[in-house]
Amino acid sequence: MRGQIKRTADTDRFSRWKRTGVTSAAMATTTVARGSADAGSKAKRKAPFPVEFYRSALGKKYVMALTGIMLMGFVFAHMVGNLKMYLGAEDINHYGEFLRELLVPILPRTVFLWLLRGGLITAFALHIHAAYSLTRMNHAARTVGYQAKRDYIAANFASRTMRWTGVIFALFLVWHLFDLSWTGTGATWVRGQAYQNIDNSLSRVPVALLYIVANLALGIHLFHGAWSLFQSMGWNNPRFNPMRRNFAAGFAGLIVLGNVSFPIAVLAGIVGN
Numbered sequence: 001m002r003g004q005i006k007r008t009a010d011t012d013r014f015s016r017w018k019r020t021g022v023t024s025a026a027m028a029t030t031t032v033a034r035g036s037a038d039a040g041s042k043a044k045r046k047a048p049f050p051v052e053f054y055r056s057a058l059g060k061k062y063v064m065a066l067t068g069i070m071l072m073g074f075v076f077a078h079m080v081g082n083l084k085m086y087l088g089a090e091d092i093n094h095y096g097e098f099l100r101e102l103l104v105p106i107l108p109r110t111v112f113l114w115l116l117r118g119g120l121i122t123a124f125a126l127h128i129h130a131a132y133s134l135t136r137m138n139h140a141a142r143t144v145g146y147q148a149k150r151d152y153i154a155a156n157f158a159s160r161t162m163r164w165t166g167v168i169f170a171l172f173l174v175w176h177l178f179d180l181s182w183t184g185t186g187a188t189w190v191r192g193q194a195y196q197n198i199d200n201s202l203s204r205v206p207v208a209l210l211y212i213v214a215n216l217a218l219g220i221h222l223f224h225g226a227w228s229l230f231q232s233m234g235w236n237n238p239r240f241n242p243m244r245r246n247f248a249a250g251f252a253g254l255i256v257l258g259n260v261s262f263p264i265a266v267l268a269g270i271v272g273n
């Protein structure tokens with residue numbers, strides 16, 4: 001019921017946005033500045049369509065959802081690629097080399113990988129920017145806080161912690177890139193030797209625990225993200241809700257299971273030297 005009301009509100013906003021081309025921010029500005037506008041100041045020049053759309057709350061929700069889908073694709077592919085750990089050093093190191101050699105000789109070595117990285121970085125940046133500015137818009141719109149504790153509890157744990165799980169994971173990600181991709185973080189690290197690098201780094205108990213905690217945070221974030229992306233795109237029908245929930249739980253569970261298995265397997269001596 002709540003979802004239906006939300007969808008209707010979004011759909012209405014989209015039609016109004018299409019008809020008038022006025023963004024929420026512009027509407028707010030118009031209200032505040034009506035006095036001076038009436039006094040004859042020139043109307044603000046419209047930016048190109050994608051920029052205008054992104055300025056609206058609906059546009060930001062679409063960007064969150066689309067970049068979220070791209071990031072989910074990466075997280076899934078990365079986890080599946082890392083499963084090669086269980087096949088041995090040669091397999092996973094060969095896989096790393098394969099990624100660097102993608103589309104050779106059409107393109108020079110690593111060029112396609114850099115294009116993929118560029119797409120990933122752009123998706124990350126847009127995802128974070130849209131989340132940040134949506135939160136600001138929501139705060140600006142909610143002049144009065146939640147009236148009752150009940151309203152607050154109505155949102156589930158995953159949705160209330162989105163910001164924190166996102167921030168925790170983003171901080172971990174920077175550390176992870178130093179740890180396994182860029183320089184190493186104290187343990188022996190050799191460029192291109194993924195198997196040995198994972199083994200050397202995750203043999204350290206605090207580091208293994210960090211990977212476990214960060215991936216649990218990622219799982220909670222993914223669960224709510226995968227659930228709500230359908231709503232953001234307007235694909236929300238009570239008949240499909242059980243399917244949405246199963247998909248979100250299945251996807252998040254699969255990623256957590258795979259990613260948490262690596263530090264555990266290293267500590268247990270199942271993989272590694």
Ligand code: HEM
Nearest residue numbers: 075078082096117176180181192194198211259260262263
């Ligand atoms: C326990 C789980 C994980 C393990 C064992 C792992 C392992 C690795 C390794 C070995 C590399 C370096 C690859 C190379 O340079 O050859 C890497 C890079 C990377 N990882 Fe992870 N990873 C894990 C989880 C994640 C997660 C959840 C993300 C989420 C976004 C992630 C994002 C990245 C990124 C963006 C890179 C850089 C890729 C590149 O430079 O092309 N990793 N990871």
